[in-house]
Amino acid sequence: QVQLVESGGGLVQAGGSLRLSCAASGRTFSNDVMGWFRQGPEKERVFVAAVSMSVSNTHYADSVKGRFTISKDNAKNTLYLQMNNLKPEDSAVYYCAARPGTDIALLGTMYNYWGQGTQVTVSS
Numbered sequence: 806q807v808q809l810v811e812s813g814g815g816l817v818q819a820g821g822s823l824r825l826s827c828a829a830s831g832r833t834f835s836n837d838v839m840g841w842f843r844q845g846p847e848k849e850r851v852f853v854a855a856v857s858m859s860v861s862n863t864h865y866a867d868s869v870k871g872r873f874t875i876s877k878d879n880a881k882n883t884l885y886l887q888m889n890n891l892k893p894e895d896s897a898v899y900y901c902a903a904r905p906g907t908d909i910a911l912l913g914t915m916y917n918y919w920g921q922g923t924q925v926t927v928s929s
Contacts, residue, residue: 807831807918809901814923821891821927827884827901827920834858835879838904841886842913843897843925850900852911854886864909869895891927898922 813825827839840855854865854875863875874887884901902916910916 809903809918809920811899811901811920811923814899814925816926816928817891819892819927819929822887822889823891823925825886825888825899825901825923825925827886829882829884829903829918834882834903836905836907838906838909838916839877839884840902840904840909840916841875841884842900842902842916843895844900844922845894845897848897850913852913853899855909855911856884857907857909860907862907862909864911888925891925893927893929896925896927898924 808830810828817823836859838857841853842850843853844850852866856863856875872890876885900922901920903918904916
């Protein structure tokens with residue numbers, strides 16, 4: 806059974822930092838794309854960042870460039886998202902996702918596996 810389990814969310818003040826983790830089990834994602842999406846209250850789920858696990862290509866949403874960093878540990882089958890200089894508009898449930906292959910996709914429908922999400926709340 807494939808599982809993606811996110812952790813690391815919480816409440817932080819604006820300007821603060823959080824590090825999200827996504828632990829994968831049930832299969833190896835070393836040849837896949839793994840990414841982060843987020844969904845704010847009454848909003849659609851949107852792309853945040855992704856990495857091609859085998860070739861280490863990365864892509865970020867414009868709204869998080871320069872503040873968020875996606876990274877991976879293939880040996881641990883784990884994905885990370887370092888979030889710095891957080892803003893209230895970053896508040897959302899953050900989801901880990903994975904899709905086969907090396908091409909990064911921005912649409913959530915292109916991802917086969919999803920975690921349950923972790924809440925990030927940034928206070929002003």
